[in-house]
Amino acid sequence: MRGVGIGFAYLMVYSSPIQVAIILWGLWIISASDYTFLGLSSKEFLYENLLILHDFAYSLFWGSEIWKAYLDFWYQFPLIIMASLKLAISTWLGLWLLKKLK
Structure with a gap:
């Protein structure tokens, strides 16, 4: 352990x-x-630059709306602050x- x-x-x-x-x-x-410091969310960054990682994260639990809501909550925050x-x-x-x- x-x-x-x-x-x-x-x-x-x-x-x-x-x-x-x-x-x-x-x-x-x-x-x-045209993005601002607070305007570039993690979801936009992943969707535009790392689509395979975005799709992988959303497909981990097929059909789970709770998982998608969880990801949407965390990915709404600005990328620079969260990273x-x-x-x-x-x-x-x-x-x-x-x-x-x-």
């Missing part, structure tokens, strides 16, 4: 560069288009887990 926790912690820490890249990509889209929060929380939690489990 400890090995699974350490693996999960490393996954959270090692996914940080991907999250930074998404934040920078979102900032580039904001600066090069920054996810980056901070997952990196902190990963480092904390590594410290705790090693």
Whole structure:
């Protein structure tokens, strides 16, 4: 069980560069288009740039309206704010887990 926790912690820490890249990509889209800082939602970003990931997330539980409502709730928020929060929380939690489990 400890090995699974350490693996999960490393996954959270090692996914940080991907999250930074998404934040920078979102900032580039904001600066090069008509979107504003608060106007580019996560759903619009995924639908326009990463359609395969958007479709995968919505098809996880076929026909589940609760899952779609859950995703719609979280994807309505601005991309930059949500990605920054996810980056901070997952990196902190990963480092904390590594410290705790090693």
